[in-house]
Amino acid sequence: MRLQLALAQINTKLGDVQANLDKHLGLIDKAKKQKTDLLVFPELSLTGYVLQDLVSYVAHRPTEEDPVFKPLLAASHDLDLVVGFVDEDSRHRFFIASAYLSGGKVLHVHHKVYLPTYGLFDEGRFFAWGDSVKAFDTRFGRMGMLICEDFWHASPPYLLWLDGADIMLFSSASPGRGLGDNEKLESARWVERINMAYASMFTSFVAHANRVGYEDGLHFWGGTTVFDPNGEELAHGPYNEEALTYAELDLNQLRRTRARLPLLRDERTGLVRSELDRILSRG
Amino acid sequence: MAEINLTINTQLAREILTGFIQSEITRVGFSRAVVGLSGGIDSALSCVLAAQALGPENVLAVRMPYKASSRDSLDHAQLLIDQLGVQSKTIEVTDMVEPLIQLDPDMSKVRKGNLMARARMIVLYDQSEAFKGLVVGTSNKTEILLGYSTMFGDSASAINPIGDLYKTQVRQLSRALNIPAPIVDKPPSADLWAGQTDEDELGFTYEEADKLLYLLVDQRYMPQEAIEAGFDERFVNTVVARVRRFQFKRMLPPIAKISNRTIGYDFLYLRDWGT
Incomplete structure (x- = not known):
């Protein structure tokens, strides 16, 4: 099976x-004409x-019922969408969130679980911390979503992997920093390295918008990227x-890579759990 | 001493900084910029970046000599104006500051320098309204950190594209952008009085200061670690003290808090709010 993926790196x-929604709808239209199956927008793309x-x-x-999600959900009959927004729960906590929309339904909402509150970042001051990392089923297989700082930590991608995600969709609003004599910013190099590393270590597709x-x-x-289960770069914005x-994702690559390199089969989750129990109980 | 490399990728710097000027000027409804062109390297760099971001016809370079300003300053500014094809104006500040100087014959050089810097700010902001362009700042990271500027004078601007570049990086980028050699190579000077140079006044060179500031600020070295890395202890102490002493120049005036929501503390929006 093949998945036609598109990543929208927008301002x-x-x-x-409303202005951001209009931009989303315009790009959705454009991607639809290219027979896109799934279009991913960056972190907080609506705000x-x-x-x-x-x-x-x-x-x-x-x-x-929401005036912003109504047209997006309608559009998701034609292609699946990931959008970034501020989610307010029924008790008025505000989360940095990504929603996966498909066939007029919200398949999954991820709340950012790591809110950087250091250096130039101040997210923890304004947002509530998400408290779950879950994979979810789509018409293209099981996926997982993470937002920026979530994947600077190794554990959320690892949890998604164990929860069955074969396609990881990462989104960011990553401020550029660290200009030296290299052709790329330090922040860009770092993010690209770890994206490639996750694809390689988890023998999975990793897309980053x-x-x-x-x-x-x-x-x-x-500098959007897509890596395949061999850690090879499929696309670079x-x-x-x-x-x-x-990027065209040949989903059969998962089978071929894992037949060669059975890292998932051999992952010793019981060992991880027992060692975590030991480490956490040390007090 | 350990190798400290401040070299930047000039192509990437140019791309980010021209993008910044373009974005931050146009998003608030403007398309033009005003730059005070002193004949020195910092304002030359800001002017080149603005011309590349907005087109030279949308940049007004303003030369603002005082009667004691060196002829070279005017000529060097003109070199750049001719090279870039930006619009230009020359407005003397002598008649603005002289009446105040006459009031106090004992006025110190520092006070006179501050008067000139603030007179230039008045001219630039007046031209900003007349030309419908935003004032683009010309302060670099070294002088901002060292507090080597006049508050509400040369430090006043709407946006500053070069404030995160150390002086040595300003030089590197200026060479890459073909700023005329006489501007790049001459000793830095505020030109507030004859023969003044920044490095004489500060007591150290920008090259030394930049390396030390890079360790202290960018690399988060403790002062003691900088000394262990080979910097002279007195030099380190001088620079550390300057950075701390001039923090006030890098801030808006603190507002005394009495309400539940106070500008600066818990009324927090970016300048780019809604744009």
């Missing part, structure tokens, strides 16, 4: 959900990133400009 208007006190003003619920544009002095670098990057 956003900070706090202007912009450094929201600070805007958080409560831009929050939405991923339901059919990062946004572009500026918010005050922060610059988002784009441009840096620093808006783009739709397409």
Whole structure:
């Protein structure tokens, strides 16, 4: 089976959900014409990133009644979508979230579980921490979604892998930093290395959509990537400009790679659990 | 001393910084920029970046000499104006500051320098309105960290594309962008009085300061670790003290908090709010 994947590295208007929604719908149309099966948008693609006190003003619920999700859910009859937004739960906690939409339904919502609150980041001040990392079934197989800092930690991708995800969809609003004499920013090199590493170690597809544009002095670098279960790069978007990057995923590659390299078969989850129990009980 | 490499990829720097100027000016409804062109390297670099970001016809370079300013400053600024094809204006600040200087014959050089820097700010912000362009800043990371600037004077701007580049990186990028050699190679000077140079006034060279600041700021070295890495103890202490002492120049004035929601503390929005 093949999956036509598209990653939309977009700029956003900070706090202007309607303008961002319009941009989403335009790109959905464009991707649809290219016979795309799944279109992935970056972190907080409907709102912009450094929201600070805007958080409560831009929050939405991923339901059919919601004026922002209604047209997105309608569009998901034609192709599957991953969008980034601020999710407000019934008790008014606000999460950085990604929703997977397909066939007019919300298949899964992931709440960011690691909120960077150090250096230039201040997410923990404005958002609630997600508390689950779950894979979910789609018409293309089992997938998992993570948001930026989630995959800077090794455990969330590992948990998704054990939970059955063969396709990992990562989204970011990654501010560029660390300009040296290398051709790429330090932040870009780091993210690309770990994406490739996860694809290789977990013999899975790993796709990453990062946004572009500026918010005050922060610059988002784009550079979307897709890696196959051998850790080979299938697609690489441009840096620093808006783009739709397409990749064809040959899902049979999972079988071929894992027949050669049975890392998943041999993963000793019982050992992990017993050692974790020991480590955590040490007190 | 350990090798400290401040070299940057100039192509990538150019791309990020011109993108920044383009984005931050156009998103608030403008398409033009105003740059105070001193004849020195920092304002030359900001001017080149603005011209590349917006097109030279959308950049106004303003030369603002004082009667004691060196002829070279004017000529070097003109070199760049001719090379870039940006719009330009020359507005003397002598008549603005002289009446104030006359009021106090004992006025110190520092006070006079501050007057000139603030007079230039007034001219730039007036031209900003007349030209419908935003003032692009020209302060580099070294001078911002060392507090080597006049508050509300040369430090005033709408956006600053070069404030995260150390002076040595400004030089590297300026060479890569073909800024004329006389501008790149001359000793840095605020040109507030005859013969003034930054490095004489500071008491150390930018090259030394940049390496030390890179360790202290970017690499988060403790002062003691910088000394162990080979820097002179007195030099380290001088720089550390300057960085701390001039923190106030890098901030908006603190507002005394009495309400539940106070600008600067818990009323938090980016400048780019809604754009």
